[in-house]
Amino acid sequence: MSDRYERSRAQQERARRSLAGGVATAYRAPQRPLPISFARGRGSGLTDVDGNEYVDYALAFGPMLLGHSPETVVRAVRQQLATGIGYGACHTVEAELAEAVCRTVPCAELCVFSNSGSEAVHAALRIARAATGRNRVIKFLGHFHGWLDPLAVGIPGLRDASPATGGQDPLASSAVTVCPWNDLDALRAAMGDDVAAVIMEPFAVNGGCLFPDPGYLSEVRRLTEQAGALLIFDEVITGFRLALGGAQQRFGVVPDLAVLGKAMGAGFPISAVCGRAEVMDEVVSARVRHVGTFNANPVCATAALAAITELERDAGHLYPRLEQLGSRLADIFRVEATDAGLPLVVNQLGGMAHAFCSDGPVASHEDTLRTDAAAYRSFAGALLDEGVHVISRGLLYVSTVHEDTDLDRTREAVGKAAAATAAVLAEPTTMRDTEAMDATGARR
Ligand SMILES: Cc1ncc(COP(=O)(O)O)c(C=O)c1O
Structure with a gap:
């Protein structure tokens, strides 16, 4: 039988000889049947090194909101590459980009x-x-804020505030309290006059696209103000994706500081902290020395400016479209998979969703721990065979360039992949993926 992934397999074997673990970030390792190597990305599609084509709902773990290699971004970057790659000095694009962030994100002064x-x-x-x-x-249990030591505790898939990985400095998180989310009593109990900040994903995307309870965000806003602490929204995923102004615009609760990344750069590595002028004055006064060789690199800044400009120009059309695509995609996964014998629960808002193999609703962190993450990983592998590429732990992203034809293709693929997965799961001793992994896909 021919191997659909022959070149990816060879590539993986080669990589393993020199690239530790064969992947550049551990979150790529759980992909079944193996981490696939890609050769091209264009619009809503990816092509792997074997020439297999996929409709892509992973979107590079979120950043490709405008699709792969969007023309406006590519054109602007090409021009910037010819002009200058890095100056290690001020340039005009960084101020223009900062203006665009301050214009679009409610908390950003x-x-x-x-x-x-x-x-x-x-x-x-x-x-x-x-x-x-x-x-x-x-911080909150089941929220993810990146890989650095202080906040890499209590991440999705963990039952408590334990560290995400070996090698973390326990002292780095000794001043971090991990609270259950959507629990105002727990937050009230944890608050005190030593609290500098409460940080959260305002829509808990990494933990399962879990919604804030009605009134929760505004009450947290009130509690932080009352305690003299700052409220930080980590909008690395929701920024520019949930609305032009992110979750703070969508939910109408404005934090003191917000963190942006992913979609802002349209695939280029750039992120931002923005917020109230009074708070950001720590940087203005240089009491906080914000440094970094590549900060606002002109190529990345150009990409981000082109991306925000496009989103801003067409916001009235693009965001309703993302909502519609996201909702239809969630329905397809929910209905087609469940009809084929693989019960899926899908939480969705705007252009993002999270699917789980689960018989019951998934509305809290505890619910996510009861879902069958290994079964979903197998399903994600079966989807690859049917030409659909997704993140193995359940997140689904749509771009502004996904089309109805993509969804039609996906509908058929989800039905077939779900039936194949259900058949494997029904076997007594099977090729089931029982390896212990947490919900983020990291090996324990
Ligand atoms: C909400 C959130 N914050 C922070 C990060 C860390 O971003 P990066 O991977 O660019 O360091 C991520 C990454 O997925 C994220 O989802």
């Missing part, structure tokens, strides 16, 4: 740039600690 979401989260914590003169930070 000033901003700074970094290269990744993790870095920008770290910068936001520093700014918050300096602005309040306090040290403790509250």
